[in-house]
Amino acid sequence: KTKKVLKMALKSFIKIAPLLVLILMVVSVVLYFIPDYVIVKYLGENNLLFGFLIASFIGSISLIPGFITFPLCGLLLKQGVSYMVLAAFTTTLMMVGLLTFPLEKEYFGTRLAVVRNIASFMIAIIVSLAVGVIYGEVL
Numbered sequence: 001k002t003k004k005v006l007k008m009a010l011k012s013f014i015k016i017a018p019l020l021v022l023i024l025m026v027v028s029v030v031l032y033f034i035p036d037y038v039i040v041k042y043l044g045e046n047n048l049l050f051g052f053l054i055a056s057f058i059g060s061i062s063l064i065p066g067f068i069t070f071p072l073c074g075l076l077l078k079q080g081v082s083y084m085v086l087a088a089f090t091t092t093l094m095m096v097g098l099l100t101f102p103l104e105k106e107y108f109g110t111r112l113a114v115v116r117n118i119a120s121f122m123i124a125i126i127v128s129l130a131v132g133v134i135y136g137e138v139l
Contacts, residue, residue, distance in 0.1 A: 016103060023063050023099050031064070036075065043089070044081040048137060051085040052128065059092030062109065063099045084132030091124035 043051045064072075073086045096117055097104060104113035132138035 006052070021102055026099075036050045036079075040076060040079045040081060043076065043085050044079055048082060048084065048132075051082065052088050052132075054091035055085045056092050056121075056125065056128070059089040059124075061098045062093055064093060066094065069093055082132070082137050083135040084128055087131035088124065088128035090120040091127050092121060095120035095124050 016026055042054050073081075073090060077083070077086060097116070097120075101113055101117065104116070108116070127139060
């Protein structure tokens with residue numbers, strides 16, 4: 001049974017690997033062309049709501065592994081980006097997958113993929129707002 005399941009998993013991986021590689025390549029190229037100071041300019045300025053919205057949007061459409069995301073957030077924090085904005089970025093990045101939506105749709109169906117992404121986005125917003133309240137950035 002184990003061998004059969006491993007063969008099935010390998011076939012599935014081989015089927016989705018080209019799409020995953022393409023997604024990672026596109027994200028890597030985009031991140032290469034956007035310097036850190038541009039990110040800080042839009043996320044770290046005085047307008048908390050604007051930074052929050054931009055971070056939520058960028059996190060939703062990005063595909064960055066956690067081992068890159070968390071050190072990046074540490075650098076952004078040192079440069080003045082608020083905890084709430086960083087929470088919005090990281091939670092939407094980890095929970096919402098607009099770039100991976102075609103892959104999700106293929107395996108889970110359109111309805112489940114849409115519901116999962118919307119629910120994840122709403123939860124990420126709630127978590128980010130809670131972080132803002134805890135750190136005294138909101139209310």
